[in-house]
Amino acid sequence: MSQPFRLTQGGRIHRDEPLQFTFDGRPIDAFRGDTVASALLANGVTLVGRSFKYHRPRGIVSAGAEDPNAFVQLGRGARTLPNRLATVTPATPGLEVRHVNAWPSLDFDLMSAFGLAAPFIPAGFYYKTLMWPRRFWPLYEHFLRHAAGLGHAPDAPDPDRYDHVHAHCDVLVVGAGAAGLAAARAAAQTGARVIVADEQAKFGGGLLSTSERVDGLPAPQWADAATAQLSSASDVTLLPNTTAFGLYESNLVLLAERLHTDQPDNAGAESGARVWRVLPRQIVLATGAHERPLLFANNDRPGVMLAGAISTYVNRYAVVTGSRAVLFTNNDSAYRTALDLVEAEVPVAAIADVRVDPDGILPAQTRAQGIPIHTGAVVVQAHGRGRLAAAELCSLDGAPLGTVECDLLGVSGGFAPALHLHAQAGAPMTWNPQIAAFAPQPSHDIHPAGAVTGQLDLASALRQGTAAGAAAAAAAGCSNGHTPAAPQAAETPTSDLKPYWLPPGDLARTKPQFVDVHEDVTLDDLRLSLREGFESIEHVKRYTTLGMGPDQGKLANPLATGVIAELLGRDPASVGTPRHRPAYSPVSLGAIAGRHIGELADPVRVTPMQDWHESAGTRFENVGQWRRAWYYPHPGESMHEAVARECLAVRHRVGILDYSTLGKIEVTGPDAGEFLDRVYTNAWKRLRPGRCRYGLMLGKDGMIFDDGVTARLDHQRYLMFTSTANAAPVLAWLEQWLQTEWTDLRVYLTSVSEHWSNIALAGPRSREVLAAAGTDIPLAREDFPFMTFREGTVAGVPARVFRISFSGELSYEINVPADRARHVWEALFDAGRSFGITPYGTETMHVLRAEKGFIIVGQETDGSVTPEDVGLGRLLSRRKDFLGKRSLSRPDSVRPDRKQLVGLLTDDPAQVLPEGGHVVDAPGRRRPLPMRGHVTSSYFSPVLGRSIALAMVAGGRAALGERLYVATLDDDRWLPARSCHPVFYDPQGARQHV
Amino acid sequence: MLLIPCPWCGPREDDEFTFGGEADIPRPADPDALTDEQWADYLFMRDNRRGRHREQWCHTAGCRRWFIVERDTVTNEILGASTYGNSS
Numbered sequence A: 001m002s003q004p005f006r007l008t009q010g011g012r013i014h015r016d017e018p019l020q021f022t023f024d025g026r027p028i029d030a031f032r033g034d035t036v037a038s039a040l041l042a043n044g045v046t047l048v049g050r051s052f053k054y055h056r057p058r059g060i061v062s063a064g065a066e067d068p069n070a071f072v073q074l075g076r077g078a079r080t081l082p083n084r085l086a087t088v089t090p091a092t093p094g095l096e097v098r099h100v101n102a103w104p105s106l107d108f109d110l111m112s113a114f115g116l117a118a119p120f121i122p123a124g125f126y127y128k129t130l131m132w133p134r135r136f137w138p139l140y141e142h143f144l145r146h147a148a149g150l151g152h153a154p155d156a157p158d159p160d161r162y163d164h165v166h167a168h169c170d171v172l173v174v175g176a177g178a179a180g181l182a183a184a185r186a187a188a189q190t191g192a193r194v195i196v197a198d199e200q201a202k203f204g205g206g207l208l209s210t211s212e213r214v215d216g217l218p219a220p221q222w223a224d225a226a227t228a229q230l231s232s233a234s235d236v237t238l239l240p241n242t243t244a245f246g247l248y249e250s251n252l253v254l255l256a257e258r259l260h261t262d263q264p265d266n267a268g269a270e271s272g273a274r275v276w277r278v279l280p281r282q283i284v285l286a287t288g289a290h291e292r293p294l295l296f297a298n299n300d301r302p303g304v305m306l307a308g309a310i311s312t313y314v315n316r317y318a319v320v321t322g323s324r325a326v327l328f329t330n331n332d333s334a335y336r337t338a339l340d341l342v343e344a345e346v347p348v349a350a351i352a353d354v355r356v357d358p359d360g361i362l363p364a365q366t367r368a369q370g371i372p373i374h375t376g377a378v379v380v381q382a383h384g385r386g387r388l389a390a391a392e393l394c395s396l397d398g399a400p401l402g403t404v405e406c407d408l409l410g411v412s413g414g415f416a417p418a419l420h421l422h423a424q425a426g427a428p429m430t431w432n433p434q435i436a437a438f439a440p441q442p443s444h445d446i447h448p449a450g451a452v453t454g455q456l457d458l459a460s461a462l463r464q465g466t467a468a469g470a471a472a473a474a475a476a477g478c479s480n481g482h483t484p485a486a487p488q489a490a491e492t493p494t495s496d497l498k499p500y501w502l503p504p505g506d507l508a509r510t511k512p513q514f515v516d517v518h519e520d521v522t523l524d525d526l527r528l529s530l531r532e533g534f535e536s537i538e539h540v541k542r543y544t545t546l547g548m549g550p551d552q553g554k555l556a557n558p559l560a561t562g563v564i565a566e567l568l569g570r571d572p573a574s575v576g577t578p579r580h581r582p583a584y585s586p587v588s589l590g591a592i593a594g595r596h597i598g599e600l601a602d603p604v605r606v607t608p609m610q611d612w613h614e615s616a617g618t619r620f621e622n623v624g625q626w627r628r629a630w631y632y633p634h635p636g637e638s639m640h641e642a643v644a645r646e647c648l649a650v651r652h653r654v655g656i657l658d659y660s661t662l663g664k665i666e667v668t669g670p671d672a673g674e675f676l677d678r679v680y681t682n683a684w685k686r687l688r689p690g691r692c693r694y695g696l697m698l699g700k701d702g703m704i705f706d707d708g709v710t711a712r713l714d715h716q717r718y719l720m721f722t723s724t725a726n727a728a729p730v731l732a733w734l735e736q737w738l739q740t741e742w743t744d745l746r747v748y749l750t751s752v753s754e755h756w757s758n759i760a761l762a763g764p765r766s767r768e769v770l771a772a773a774g775t776d777i778p779l780a781r782e783d784f785p786f787m788t789f790r791e792g793t794v795a796g797v798p799a800r801v802f803r804i805s806f807s808g809e810l811s812y813e814i815n816v817p818a819d820r821a822r823h824v825w826e827a828l829f830d831a832g833r834s835f836g837i838t839p840y841g842t843e844t845m846h847v848l849r850a851e852k853g854f855i856i857v858g859q860e861t862d863g864s865v866t867p868e869d870v871g872l873g874r875l876l877s878r879r880k881d882f883l884g885k886r887s888l889s890r891p892d893s894v895r896p897d898r899k900q901l902v903g904l905l906t907d908d909p910a911q912v913l914p915e916g917g918h919v920v921d922a923p924g925r926r927r928p929l930p931m932r933g934h935v936t937s938s939y940f941s942p943v944l945g946r947s948i949a950l951a952m953v954a955g956g957r958a959a960l961g962e963r964l965y966v967a968t969l970d971d972d973r974w975l976p977a978r979s980c981h982p983v984f985y986d987p988q989g990a991r992q993h994v
Numbered sequence B: 001m002l003l004i005p006c007p008w009c010g011p012r013e014d015d016e017f018t019f020g021g022e023a024d025i026p027r028p029a030d031p032d033a034l035t036d037e038q039w040a041d042y043l044f045m046r047d048n049r050r051g052r053h054r055e056q057w058c059h060t061a062g063c064r065r066w067f068i069v070e071r072d073t074v075t076n077e078i079l080g081a082s083t084y085g086n087s088s
């Protein structure tokens, strides 16, 4: 038989559906219904990994999400998943499972060989040892990366799709064990919208592994019936394989649903996982409790398991996890395990019970089976190399009780409520001495039920679940007036737990006793931490790495609270617990990202002429989300050559620019002029329809916020152009003033950026090109002068044509509906061929405007620049108020030594200054060197045959012509220049008026 | 996550909204009448209240309307929402 530890009958597995998966390449026989862990145990695989720091052999400890050791890697290649727990991963045909942390191999472990020779690495090792000398860091890092590996990332982009679901419900039930199912039933019968999530593939939780009965049915059958009943109810959503991993503000609960877990590596699956963002009105927390481990030497040996997990493997999976058992407990629950083992014909050699006089029903039944029970006794050490071979017992006063051979040691230190979500909500929790653990307090919207409350018995879980479900539905406004009767189970009187944290006296101090098995944190580490003054549990955590692994200390933290309390002689309630943080268990990054990847993470905006640009071999640059044509190189041309050619074409003939990305806002209404007067620095009410004006917009602080041309389309209608990047912020700014302060103004704003494409013709031949393309607009200078706009048709398409210029040349900006823009662009291009029309991109546009000294908001300005600073003081109206005006008379705004816009001409005309370069009065090696300013724009100007630059220089305008130097990254290299007026070309502006 | 009650659209997740800072700080009617200190107070000084706080929100990815939310800054409980002047 290939599964030597599988019982011949029983369990909730489908024996008629055998399957096979691999563990480290070795075939593992399993049945549907198995988890990876239960199948490994059925096949006698006891070693699943090696520990994080010491690479000690580690086995499966639990049957659920709390396991500190059972982390494995699933699948391979692009779909591989690290950090998955074998204990909650369904066994599926063909699944590839590998261990994650046993370099160089699971069986032969080099690190372990180290460990034999080296002392244990004490807590704080990383802080103390690896800090210096700094030059050794690469070595340490190499070592640590090997030593600390927990799986590996996929080697290619994940082909799966991940989804997010946004859901609302009246009642969210977290956990589908006895309490959760009872709660869901009670809530659903009121008609409430209910979502039930459980991390396991099958609903039922502990019901699936108990021999108790509910309403007269075997518990697993009752769970099946309750689940079936829920799944047929309307407005009830059942989510198996779904972990509630975080609870946030407003009780937003995030659920990770693992999909297609029945298919190896999700092959062929469209969606790997979903993250549900659920906003429930009320939450029932039925998350159960985690059994607490106990401290003794070598308590990490494979074969040491939680007692409850042993029962789960026997009852649910028909797997015995050893052939001869010892149990170590401080409460009644391990006796149920003893009875389960007897039923499975596994001899129980001894039970060590911390309590002197356990008097519950279960101990009595166990005693009746003839199992030796040592009361007032503990296990002090596990023996065996690689795998447990014996347990050494002694009495609480230190008297030896002998060493008992065993390959299975079930431990139970009581149960700690899994109150992680409750704690994340910031809801109150209190120390419950009955269970020696923190338990959640109900709040107005979170209803704990079942083992999470500290009540561990089945009857209580069913009662509490029913009450919580009804209460939650009522609080969500869904009551139908009657509370359903709770399902019934036999009451099992239990005797009290006796807290047990530290081994008595100095027993077994020579071998490590692990508080946190995953992070290899020992009792000695905790002692060291406290001795060095790190007493707060949060400090202990950071000093020792307690609870920091992907298991988030589910087993370690509840144990550590008691251990620290006893070491400090304090009340555990005052010691507290480390903050519970999301995620409760690992969630794949793909699921968190969902569809927000690639183009959907950051959409690309293109203009209607995009295809044309691409076929013209354009190089693009990203401007915000826009992809803009940067320059159009001919074959073999460098960027410098292409830009020079484009610049000269515009200056001497004609160029065509796709300027569709400019922001466009229509401002309409009787008060539109008044509104513009308030938001722009200059006057607008008297601008005649058909005319355009350049405007400056300031923040309340008086600093330049945006600039652009606005045209008056007719009496009550203006079209405002904004800079490309500011289109959305300007609209938001204007809306805010209209809606919150100037609610009396009758003004309406419409963003038309996407509706109108903008094609700029620039250069001395542009008038002829426009005429040749066909227009009914009279183009003669006197009919259509500079800074006016006309409506008509261009190439047969209705158009708004603006005679404005960002190049200083004769220029027309032609606005046409976006769906006709490609046609107009091509018509203009064809018409321009005989005039030598040249498409140009943003780089040439920048050079041309810099030659003219035109600023670009965000390049010359940086949020600390006033209109006066850039020489635009003439645009500041003295006759009216406007946003930002008052700030311009602050003392700081009128300092004479403010940075001001100047031009820079290098001594060497071929030298192009570095943008951002610091401007100083004189070179020097002394630091800090006083800085006069910085270079904002710098280009080679083809029409001038030399370099030009714009700079912001303190007090620069009053000292035009002064000698300045620009720093480079080379300390000894300074670039000499002289300042000048910032308009380099056609200072009278004659060319744009022709 | 906050569930913000837009007066026009109903409750929506906070990522549809833009925060606009403390409410009830109107632009002074005559800025020139203010001292530099008074102007700086209008521009920069905010109360940073503990507890009930009236603040501006805009349903940016929805109806694009600005409105006032009253929120407890300790518990993040939203106590109500109201509209501006004649903007309803």
Ligand SMILES: [Zn+2]
Pocket (backbone or CB within 6 Å): B006, B007, B008, B009, B010, B059, B062, B063, B064, B065
């Ligand atoms: Zn809205």
